[in-house]
Amino acid sequence: MAKWKVFVTRRLPSPGLELVAEECDASVYEGDRPIPREELLRRVRGVEGLLPLLTEAIDAELMEAAGPQLRVIANYAVGFNNIDVAEATRRGILVTNTPGVLTETTADLAWALLMATARRLVEADAYMRAGKYAGWSPTLFLGPDVYGKTLGIVGFGRIGEAMARRARGFGMTVLYHDVRRRSEAEEQQLGVVFREMDDLLAEADFVTLHVDLNERTHHLIGRPQLERMKPSAILINAARGPVVDEAALVEALRTGQIAGAGLDVFEREPEMAPGLADLPNTVLVPHIASGSLETRAKMAEIAATNLLEALRGHRPPNLVNPEAWGKE
Numbered sequence: 136m137a138k139w140k141v142f143v144t145r146r147l148p149s150p151g152l153e154l155v156a157e158e159c160d161a162s163v164y165e166g167d168r169p170i171p172r173e174e175l176l177r178r179v180r181g182v183e184g185l186l187p188l189l190t191e192a193i194d195a196e197l198m199e200a201a202g203p204q205l206r207v208i209a210n211y212a213v214g215f216n217n218i219d220v221a222e223a224t225r226r227g228i229l230v231t232n233t234p235g236v237l238t239e240t241t242a243d244l245a246w247a248l249l250m251a252t253a254r255r256l257v258e259a260d261a262y263m264r265a266g267k268y269a270g271w272s273p274t275l276f277l278g279p280d281v282y283g284k285t286l287g288i289v290g291f292g293r294i295g296e297a298m299a300r301r302a303r304g305f306g307m308t309v310l311y312h313d314v315r316r317r318s319e320a321e322e323q324q325l326g327v328v329f330r331e332m333d334d335l336l337a338e339a340d341f342v343t344l345h346v347d348l349n350e351r352t353h354h355l356i357g358r359p360q361l362e363r364m365k366p367s368a369i370l371i372n373a374a375r376g377p378v379v380d381e382a383a384l385v386e387a388l389r390t391g392q393i394a395g396a397g398l399d400v401f402e403r404e405p406e407m408a409p410g411l412a413d414l415p416n417t418v419l420v421p422h423i424a425s426g427s428l429e430t431r432a433k434m435a436e437i438a439a440t441n442l443l444e445a446l447r448g449h450r451p452p453n454l455v456n457p458e459a460w461g462k463e
């Protein structure tokens with residue numbers, strides 16, 4: 136039997152590629168940076184399956200370049216804002232993601248950012264390495280307590296909920312905002328209280344973002360929202376860069392409108408807004424929230440399974456556009 140032709144846009148952790156190679160004629164981009172657009176458009180020609188990363192824009196032009204035989208786009212991420220899902224659906228192409236396995240790993244990193252920003256770990260580490268430590272001081276690298284404070288979670292889905300569980304161990308009051316309000320019983324069980332966005336921003340000592348990126352969440356945090364936050368507040372973003380107006384954030388951090396920010400994602404990755412990297416009250420990491428050994432391997436396995444199931448004619452486990460099912 137002829138093998139399905141697929142393209143994978145980057146080498147993936149084991150066992151992703153091995154699974155794909157068993158049943159497919161798989162071509163893999165070997166570079167260690169995002170594949171150049173021209174090369175991507177060329178290499179997708181004639182494929183039945185595509186396994187991209189969130190760094191690739193999978194739009195109408197690309198689907199057109201691939202051709203009408205393209206049946207599945209199996210994203211190596213839980214977010215799928217890099218894919219024009221409506222266009223894929225129109226063409227009867229199945230789109231899948233890798234939900235669930237990233238939840239705890241991403242919450243761990245968001246929590247690490249929160250702790251590191253509050254307690255100034257990165258600045259303090261640099262100070263030690265520079266040989267500046269001259270002995271204990273009562274005023275060295277002071278930051279706010281985390282324990283007992285108020286956490287505001289914006290976007291209370293899987294990862295938001297995992298943050299609430301962590302906050303419980305720190306004796307925090309947990310407020311959440313989401314377009315979908317939970318039942319009272321659920322709120323009670325999770326120990327969280329609903330707030331309208333403006334109230335959450337005004338009350339929280341730490342605001343952590345866990346919404347998906349969509350038209351309504353683009354620049355969800357801009358100048359007016361930053362102005363509502365406490366001057367002592369810290370903002371954490373391990374969701375998607377464009378959820379925050381990064382230039383407004385730089386301004387707010389520079390003027391002391393808010394106290395600090397811990398960022399895993401940036402508005403125009405891999406670039407950062409001018410001035411951001413010069414601010415001492417930020418902890419900046421390169422989109423590594425799902426980057427545990429175990430999770431990246433599981434994501435590869437899930438993306439490969441989604442791809443293979445779709446090619447076999449089975450409904451893939453993590454279909455994000457069920458409307459396309461049966462339309463291929």
Ligand SMILES: NC(=O)c1ccc[n+]([C@@H]2O[C@H](COP(=O)([O-])OP(=O)(O)OC[C@H]3O[C@@H](n4cnc5c(N)ncnc54)[C@H](O)[C@@H]3O)[C@@H](O)[C@H]2O)c1
Nearest residue numbers: 214241290291292293294313314346347351373374424425
């Ligand atoms: N930094 C990383 O490496 C990394 C890793 C995993 C996930 N993510 C991002 O985190 C996002 C969340 O992941 P998840 O698995 O928790 O997804 P999820 O779908 O379970 O949760 C997203 C929540 O955001 C809510 N939401 C959407 N629009 C909103 C709005 N305008 N206002 C308030 N709430 C809104 C949704 O109702 C939902 O409850 C993903 O979409 C992805 O972009 C980033």
